[in-house]
Amino acid sequence: MSLHDAGLSAWTRRDFVRAGVVAAGAAALGACAHRGMPPASVAADPASDLDDLARRVRGRFLRGGSSGYDEARKVWNLAYDRRPLAMVRAANVDDVRRCVEFARKHTVPVAIRGGGHSYAGYGVADGALQIDLGTFTTVRVDRDRRVASVGGGTRIRDLLAATLAAGLYTPMGGCGAVGVAGLTLAGGDTRGRGLYGTACDNLIGAQLVTADGDVRELGPGKDEDLYWAIRGGGGNFGVVTRLDFRLHPALPSYSAAFNIGWRDMAGALRAYGDLVRSAPDEVRAGFTVDPEAGGLATCGYQGDAAAAAVYLEKWKAAFRPVEARMFTSTPDPVGQVWETTPLAVEGAFIEDLSGDVVDVVARAAAEAQGVGQMLLGLSNGVVARIPMTATAYPLRGTGLSSLIAAAWEKPEARVRAERWVAETGAALRPWARRAYVNYLPPSAPERIREVYGVNYPRLARIKAQYDPANLFRANQNIQPAVGSGRPG
Ligand SMILES: Cc1cc2nc3c(=O)[nH]c(=O)nc-3n(C[C@H](O)[C@H](O)[C@H](O)COP(=O)(O)OP(=O)(O)OC[C@H]3O[C@@H](n4cnc5c(N)ncnc54)[C@H](O)[C@@H]3O)c2cc1C
Missing domain, CATH: 3.30.465.10 (Uridine Diphospho-n-acetylenolpyruvylglucosamine Reductase; domain 3)
Incomplete structure (x- = not known):
């Protein structure tokens, strides 16, 4: 379960806004100068080819100065204000191919926009050709x-x-x-x-x-x-x-929520760590630190009602005297959305919430008051048992996938929020070398390498074979391995 779990947490749009966070390292993608990247600027004057592309695609084509350009380049995370070279809302696969061919010919980076909700704003990039998949919704x-x-x-x-x-x-x-x-x-x-x-x-x-x-x-x-x-x-x-x-x-979920507040945060975190360490596959669990309300522990049990009732007693005993709020939900509340906001994020995959890391999280929680939010969602069972190298996804083994986030409304709140997010991420790093890549701020390539661990070299070789010029780099970028590109 993620801390985005609307069914189990108190996470709301208001929380995001009032949390007040900072966007760490909001470097424009076009300014990246990683090894293996072509410059963000266009290698050859593409003006006439761009006109040609505009004529040939069936979907909407926008560039700087076009009406609708400024609205279309907005993404969910308002911390990012980027200006692509052009944007194509592809009408079909041929449009996508034409865009990619243009980008390859002119070594223009491609930014891909799916749902536009990247925390790091990757759906748009300075100087890039944006391919918008907004019509691919069948x-x-x-x-x-x-x-x-x-x-x-x-x-x-x-x-x-x-x-x-x-x-x-x-x-x-x-x-x-x-x-x-x-x-x-x-x-x-x-x-x-x-x-x-x-x-x-x-x-x-x-x-x-x-x-x-x-x-x-x-x-x-x-x-x-x-x-x-x-x-x-x-x-x-x-x-x-x-x-x-x-x-x-689709199974129903029987859930309990515990409003811990600000009292004995370390004790509550330790209890949560003990509960999730041995949680069965049916359990979805989360611990949220809310900037105003403090700690909230949630547990959902998917499946049999009687088994859920027996299991949830363990949670009630662990958090007593805090009373449980009980509820049943359909598998997922799909209507829940969060409005756009400027937001800074960090990620940390904490393998075991025990010992010193509990005090680090509790300290960060104390400093989160009025600033930001932490979500520690259990990752266990089937996802944890799949071997690390079976897919590129590196977060195998049981752990807590943590999102550290802070939004802001007034620009002057940005620095404090950004600092809390960055410092909390750094304080957790000794216990969490890995993180979910979608929770990382735009950051140094070393961090991406570390997060993917043993899977990085194979990713880099495949990248060199299929995207040697690194056209697809408006993302958590895998650098093409040197000397392993496609022959010929
Ligand atoms: C409010 C909110 C709640 C969230 N909740 C969760 C959650 O519960 N669980 C979770 O795992 N994550 C969650 N996220 C993070 C989310 O998974 C990432 O931000 C993800 O990148 C969003 O995908 P998108 O298509 O909406 O974003 P976009 O900004 O459109 O795309 C982001 C990047 O994804 C890649 N991409 C997108 N579409 C394609 C495509 N069709 N082909 C190739 N590449 C593509 C590209 O690299 C692109 O730059 C949440 C984010 C927000 C803002």
Whole structure:
């Protein structure tokens, strides 16, 4: 369960805004100068080719000065104000190919926009050609085969509304407006992953337009390297125009929530750490530090009502005298969305909430008052048992996937928020070398390398083979491995 879990946490749009956070290192992507990257500026004058592209695509084409350009370049995280070279709202796969071919010819970076909810604002980049998948929203559910196929710009709410109508489910995040592709390609901090694996573990097929303009079908036995890489490696390998998901029975969730407040935060965190260490696969759990309300522990048990009642007694005993608030939810509240805001984030995957790290989290929580929010969501069961190298997604083994976030309304609140997020992330790092890549701020390549760990060298080799010029770099960038590009 993620701390985005609307069914289990008190996380609301107001929380984001009142939290007041900072965007750490909001460096414009166009200014990146990592090894292996072509300059963000255009290598050859593309003016006439750009005019040609505008004529040839069927979807909407916008560039600086066009009416609608400023509105279209906005993304969910208002901390990022970037100016792409042009934006194409692709009408079909041919449009995507034409854009990629233009970008390759002129070595223009590509920014891919799916649902526009990247915390780091990657759906838009300075000087880039943005390919907007906003019209790729078809959702098809095959109830007999238990497969859902969705377009590359589909939002979570549309996918889950269709699967739940058929009594089926696939693990997704808690905000209905988030893009299915942006979440799944990075892995997914999802609800239901203890029983079913996370989003990328249920991705059984995809259509991908690679930097050479090829349209490829990926899946078991088909383009295995790319299929491995897109399950965790993000938007580094091309534009995903379709995703196919394995579906599971939709189970009800029986939940308990405990309003801890600010009293004995360390004690409550220790109790939470003990409970989740041995939690069965059916459990979705989270601990939220709210900037005003303090600690909130939540536990949802998916499946049998009687087994849930027995299990939830353990939680009641652990948090006594704090009273439990009990509720039952359908598998997912898909209508929940959060309005746009400027926001700073950091991520940390804490393997075991015990010992000194409890005091570090409790200290950060005390400093979070009036500033920011921490969400420590349990990742266990099936997702934890899949071997580390089975897919590119590196967060295997049981742990707490943590989001450290702060929003701000007034510009003067930005510095304090940014500092709290960055300092909290740094304080946790000795216990959390890994993190969910979608929770990282735009940051140094070393951090991406560290997060992917043993999977990074293979990702870098695949990147060198399929995107040697690093056109797809408006993301948590995998640097192409030196000397392992495609022959010829
Ligand atoms: C309010 C909110 C709630 C969130 N809740 C959760 C949660 O519960 N669980 C969770 O795991 N994450 C959550 N996230 C994080 C989210 O997964 C990432 O921000 C993700 O990148 C959003 O995807 P998007 O398509 O909406 O974003 P976009 O900004 O459109 O895209 C971000 C990046 O994803 C890649 N990408 C997107 N679409 C494609 C595509 N079709 N082909 C190739 N690459 C693509 C590209 O690299 C792109 O730059 C949340 C974010 C927000 C703002």
